[in-house]
Amino acid sequence: MASRDERVRAELQAEGTLLEGYHPRMEAVHRANAADLRALMEEHGWPSEALVGPEGAEAAWLVLQHSIAEPGFMRHCRTLIDEASRIGLVPRWQFAYLDDRIRVFEGKAQRFGTQFDLTPDGPELNALEDPSQVDRWRREAGLGPVSEVLSRARGLPLPSHEEYASKQVAGNLWRRDVGWVT
Incomplete structure (x- = not known):
C-alpha cells in the first residue's frame, strides 16, 4: 500500500501535477489504501510493530496519514493510535502527526507543531494550541x-500570492465537501 502511494506520488511529482489540488489519481490510491487498511484492521486490529514489524507499522501509519478523504476513518484510528502509543505498541510521534493533521483539517489548533503551510513569505506553522508547551509535548512524543520543522521547510519552493490564495479557497471547499468541517 505504501509503495503504491509513493509510486503514484512520484509519477505526479514528475508530471508537475502533484501540488495542483488533490489529484484524482492520488485520491483514488488513498481511498483504495484506506479500504485495504480497514479490511486488515477488521481481521487483525491496528498493524502494530509487534504484528507487522517496524516497517509495516510505519507503512500503515503512512497509509492512514494519507486517508484524508475519509475523516471518520482517520478519527477512529486516532483513538486506536493514541491508545497503542501510550502503551508502547507504536511510537508516540505517529499519534502526534495524526492528531495535528486531523486538528488542522478540522480548523482547530494543533498540539505538536507538525503541520505548516508554505506561504508566499515562507513556511508558517499552522495555529498552535499552546505555543509555550509545544516543544515539551514534542519531546514527549x-x-x-x-x-x-520550519528550518527543514526553508528552501522549499514558495507559491505566489495568487497561488496561495487559490489553494486556500480550494482547500477550504474540499475540507467542507469531504466532511472535515461544516
Missing part, C-alpha cells in the same frame, strides 16, 4: 524542537 519523541520529536525535536518545533524550530526544526
